[in-house]
Amino acid sequence: MKITRIETFCHYVDWCNWLFVKITTDEGLYGWGEGSIAGPIKATEAAIHELGQVLIGHDPAGVERHWQRMYNAWRWRGGAIGQTALAALDIALWDIEGKRLGVPVYRLLGGPFRERHRVYASHWLGGVTTPEDAYDGAREAVRRGFTGFKWIPFRASDLRENEAAAIRRGAELMAAAREGAGDDVEIYIECAEFLSPRTAVLAAEALKPYRPAWFEEPIPFENIAALADLRRQIGVPIATGERLLSRYEFRELLERQAVDVIQPDLMHAGGITEVRKIAALADTHYIPVAPHNPTGPICNLAALHLSAAIPNFYVLEQMEDERALRDEIATQPIVYQDGYYELPQEPGLGTDLKLDALADRPARPHRMADSSESLWW
Numbered sequence: 156m157k158i159t160r161i162e163t164f165c166h167y168v169d170w171c172n173w174l175f176v177k178i179t180t181d182e183g184l185y186g187w188g189e190g191s192i193a194g195p196i197k198a199t200e201a202a203i204h205e206l207g208q209v210l211i212g213h214d215p216a217g218v219e220r221h222w223q224r225m226y227n228a229w230r231w232r233g234g235a236i237g238q239t240a241l242a243a244l245d246i247a248l249w250d251i252e253g254k255r256l257g258v259p260v261y262r263l264l265g266g267p268f269r270e271r272h273r274v275y276a277s278h279w280l281g282g283v284t285t286p287e288d289a290y291d292g293a294r295e296a297v298r299r300g301f302t303g304f305k306w307i308p309f310r311a312s313d314l315r316e317n318e319a320a321a322i323r324r325g326a327e328l329m330a331a332a333r334e335g336a337g338d339d340v341e342i343y344i345e346c347a348e349f350l351s352p353r354t355a356v357l358a359a360e361a362l363k364p365y366r367p368a369w370f371e372e373p374i375p376f377e378n379i380a381a382l383a384d385l386r387r388q389i390g391v392p393i394a395t396g397e398r399l400l401s402r403y404e405f406r407e408l409l410e411r412q413a414v415d416v417i418q419p420d421l422m423h424a425g426g427i428t429e430v431r432k433i434a435a436l437a438d439t440h441y442i443p444v445a446p447h448n449p450t451g452p453i454c455n456l457a458a459l460h461l462s463a464a465i466p467n468f469y470v471l472e473q474m475e476d477e478r479a480l481r482d483e484i485a486t487q488p489i490v491y492q493d494g495y496y497e498l499p500q501e502p503g504l505g506t507d508l509k510l511d512a513l514a515d516r517p518a519r520p521h522r523m524a525d526s527s528e529s530l531w532w
Contacts, residue, residue, distance in 0.1 A: 156255070157181045158215050161207035161244075163200050164510055165518035169477060172196040172518050173451040175508060176203050178247040180215060186250030187508060189453035190243030190422055194521055195236060202233070202240035210244065216255070218248045222428040238400040238425050245426030246457045246504075253503035259460065260504055264431065266464030271495040274473040275303035275343060277449060281476075286331035293335030293342075300493040303341030303368065303470060306332070309358065311349045318354060326361040333365040341368040341470075343394070348375045352385050359389035369394040369416055383413035392416060397447035400424050402432045409440045416469055420447035422454045427461050434465040443469035450474070452481040452488075456504040459489065459496055471496065484512045 160179040165172050171193040179185040192199050209228050210221060222245055229237045253260045261267050276299070280292040283306070296304040308325035332342060344367045350358060355373040369392040374382060376398045386393050392415035399405050400423060408414055417437050419430045434444045444467050446458040455473075462468040473491075474481075482488035487506040490497035499505030 156184065156214055156216075157212055158210045159212075161204060161210070163203055164513075165196060165200060166510075166513040166516040167519045168451070168480065168513070168516055171450065171521060173513070174200060174203075174243070175451070175453060175510070176207075176243045176247055178207075178210070178215065178244065178251060180251065184251055184254055186215070186247040186252075186254065186503060187453050187506075188243040188245065188247030188250070188426075189451050189457070190239045191450040191454065192235075192239050192422070192521075196518060196521055199236050199239050202236050203243055206233075206237070206240045207244055210248075215248055215251045218245065218252055219428055221245075221248055222425070226425070232401075235398075235400060235423060239423050242422050242424065242426035242429075245428050246421065246453065249427050249457070249460075250503040257502050259499060259502060260427070260457075261460040261463040261498065264427070264461065264464035266460075267498055268463060268466055268468070270498055272459060272462055272468070272471050272498070273302060273494060274471045274491070274496055275305055275341065276301045276475040277305045277472045278345075278474060278476065279304035280306040280328075280332065283328060286327055289328040289331040290335035293332040293340070297336060297340060299475070300491075301475075302339070302494045303343060304336070305343035305345050305371070305472070307345045307347060307349075308332075308362070309349065314349065314354065318357070322354075322358050322361050325358065326365075329362050329365045329367070338366075342366070343368045343371060344391075345371045346373040348372050350374055352381055352388075355385055356388055359391045363390055367391050371395065371418070372397070379407050379411050379413050382408075383411040386413055386415070394418055394445060396420075397423070401429060402436050405433050405436060409437060409442060412440075414442065416443050416445050418445050418447040420449075421457050421461065422450065427457055430461055431465065434461070434467060438465070438467045441467075443467045445469040446471060448472040448474075452485045452506065452508070453504065455481060455489065456499070456506060459498070460504065463498055480512075484509050 176188040313321035394416040396417040
C-alpha cells in the first residue's frame with residue numbers, strides 16, 4: 156500500500172476556518188485529518204501540501220516513523236503553521252492505520268481506560284451582561300446534561316476602562332452563574348490572556364468565593380516564570396497549554412510547576428503522536444490533561460481517541476453551539492449523553508465526512524485580532 160494523494164478542504168465556520176486533509180492510498184483506503192486554525196489558513200494549507208510530499212509514495216504504516224520524518228523535514232521545526240500541518244497529516248495517518256487493521260484508533264494507542272468521557276460546554280454564556288442572563292445560561296447548561304461549562308466573565312476593553320468595576324461586574328455575573336449551576340457543576344474561567352500577574356490576583360480573589368474550577372490562560376504564555384510565580388499567589392488552579400507546540404515546550408512549563416492542568420491542542424501540538432508523549436510527560440508530574448478542542452469533527456474525534464488511551468485525562472472541551480453542524484457533516488457523529496461522550500466503535504477515527512453540507516461556507520481570510528484589544532496590563 157502506498158500513499159498517492161493528499162487533498163485539503165477549507166470552510167469558514169462561525170469564527171475560524173475548518174481545514175480538513177484527506178490522505179488517499181493506491182488501494183483506495185483513505186484517512187481524515189484536521190488542521191483548522193484561527194490564523195493564517197492559506198499558509199497552513201500550503202504547508203500541508205509541502206510537508207505531505209514527504210509521505211507520497213510511502214506505505215502509510217508506521218505513524219511514529221512518519222512523524223519523525225515530517226518533523227525533521229522542517230529545518231526550523233515548523234513553528235505554529237508547521238506543527239499544525241504536521242498534526243493534520245499525523246491524525247489522517249492514524250485514521251488510515253485503524254481502518255487498515257479494523258480497530259478504533261484508541262485500540263492502537265493501548266486504550267481504553269474509560270468508555271465514557273466527561274465533556275464541558277465551552278464558550279458558554281457568550282455575550283451575557285446581566286446576572287439574570289448568567290443564571291439562566293447556567294441553568295441551560297445543566298438542563299443539557301453538562302457537569303461543567305467555560306466562559307469569560309470580563310473583557311479586556313472593560314478592564315482597560317475601569318478594572319475595579321470590570322472585576323466587580325465579573326464577580327456579580329459569576330455569583331449568578333454559580334447560583335444557576337448549583338454546587339456540583341464546574342465553572343471554568345477563560346481568561347484568554349486578558350490579565351496580567353497583577354490583575355489576575357485581583358480577579359482570582361474576587362471570583363474565589365464562587366469556586367472557579369480553573370483560570371485558563373490568565374496571562375500570556377511566553378513567560379513561564381511569571382506564570383509559575385502567579386500560581387504560587389492565587390488559590391485558583393491554572394490551566395494552560397493550547398499555544399504550546401511540542402513536548403519540549405511543555406517540559407519547562409511542568410518542571411517549573413507553573414500549571415495545574417495542561418491543555419495541549421492536537422491540531423497544533425503535532426497531532427496524536429506528539430500529544431500522547433506530552434500527556435505521558437505530564438503524568439510524571441501528576442498533572443491531568445484537558446485537551447484544547449475548539450473546532451471541527453475530526454479533531455474532536457482525535458482528542459476523544461487520545462483521551463481514552465491516557466491515564467491522566469481530566470475533561471474534554473466541547474463547542475456546544477457547533478455540535479449540530481459537526482454532527483451534520485459526520486457520517487457517524489459522536490454520541491453525547493448526559494454530559495459524556497461515548498467511545499466510537501468503528502475502525503479508525505470512526506467517521507467519514509459529508510463536505511457537501513459545508514458547500515455554502517467557503518473559506519475566508521481570518522480576521523486578525525487587534526493587539527490593542529487583546530491584552531490588558
